[in-house]
Amino acid sequence: MAESMNIEAKKITDKMIQDAEKLNIEAFQLENNTTVIDCGVNVAGSIKGGELFAKVCLGGISDVGISIPGDLSDIMAMPAVKVKTDFPALSTLGSQKAGWKISIGDYYAIGSGPAQTHKFINNPIYEMTGYSETADVAVITLEADELPNVEVAEYIASECGVTPENLVIVVAPTSSLVGSIQISARALETGIFKMYEILDFDVTKITYAAGITPITPVDPDGFKAMGKTNDAIIFGGRAYYYIQPDEGECLEELAANLPSSASDKYGESFIELFKQADGDFYKMPKDIFAPAQVIVNDMLTGQMYHTGFIDLERLKKSFEVIEIINKK
Template structure:
């Protein structure tokens, strides 16, 4: 058991097919397309309004089109809002840690953005990807950038160089976190936060077979207010996300980490993330890394039928973050 799945196409190729679909319906989903240095760009919120559909598309690109992602109703008494993002995948390792995790700070002389998507597999430089043997070669290459501006020519050349492809082989989608599409694709990361936390806790994430995640979709922040956009989307995870994992591992291995997964185990837990972020000078790398995880986790053992449930929702913090 535990053998990782194989794919008929590369994950980047699968995502490229979805990118083509989104580009074809750009007008219907409130997006625009253009070329920069030969790379194809999908603007889902920089110079456009984007849409919920665009956000679902971006989330799909981030996960290499290896997940089912949809909007579901949410109880406002529990989640402070009326919609939630539900994610289901039977490829959690590749979809979440291989593709979706925002592990690439894309920085050139005149541009910065957090990079996600299967382009990270093509780059293959992150320590975590090496540890988990998550890389692939070939073209095209697909990525998603969290930014309030479109990538510059220098950024496109940098991405192509590090992914070892021509710029014409790049497919890049862009949206600020404060927009509809940008916030939705971040909130679709509930499973990813649980897997990343488990990896940090030295649990073998390759034993996770299937996963679901559910997190409230916050109202978008004021245009240009990246701090509030980042704060609300992180709070949706930290105080409102529930993740369920089906795991093929020994009970002892699960027992050793299950209670440590929820965000409430972090010293920075308990306040809206915008306030925490400000205290650290808006530097993600100074925030306690154990904070970035879902509010609630449930783990089911495929070997023994035992289950573990830890954490709870924090409705008051969600209301303060979204509407305070």
């Protein structure tokens, strides 16, 4: 593993800046010399830009790719984002997890990325995985409708203990192509989060992981986009976990409780559940946030547990699919 996720992520952002024109993104510096990379607020963004954004979220230590098409059935095929990692717990819960709610004045954003290794230095995941951050740079991704100003950048830099010129902020709205891609890239994360927070499973036993999720259709309505991007994972995300259990430990119950369909609230769309929680994301049922379909490979016995399913009809309803059948 690389010594620093922030340094690995910065290598990616440096490449994004170098290729900004062909990625349809824009990089600039604020008055305090903080670097901001706009991936969808005032620019169009791109498929490759979304791939790189997701890699930054994962701390630069996981692979992200786009599959075209990503087959969900014989009926519908869509582009899909693929994630594979040899550092499942660290790259997801230690970096990709959207664990930083940023609210400064009228500015609001949800923060992900390796900058969290500075902000949440006491996160048990770092101790569990033996990781410590040594870099004096911080890279953060923001899911936000607006670009940050100097005040926001100063706050983030201060919380991370770095100078403003050593901070890189990468931004994309939910209602953008890059936003759709980076959220669909979170299927693995949701499953690992569920194992850790709800099922009380030692996630350091997950040796490798791979996942694929359809890329949500871009919707200019931010509220609807939020619903569609989460539904993409809940109804269409697929995850494969290679787990090294203890001697005599059975993974069947873990696998059975992992997919989104194991939740009592399964069947309702994200927007419906969001409304029931009075618009508070953190009051929503946590166990619904999981891949639709899960495969667990017991690396001790060689057994494979397959659970959950792709819910094509609910996915099509969420995505507002209009089927046009031409018959001659």
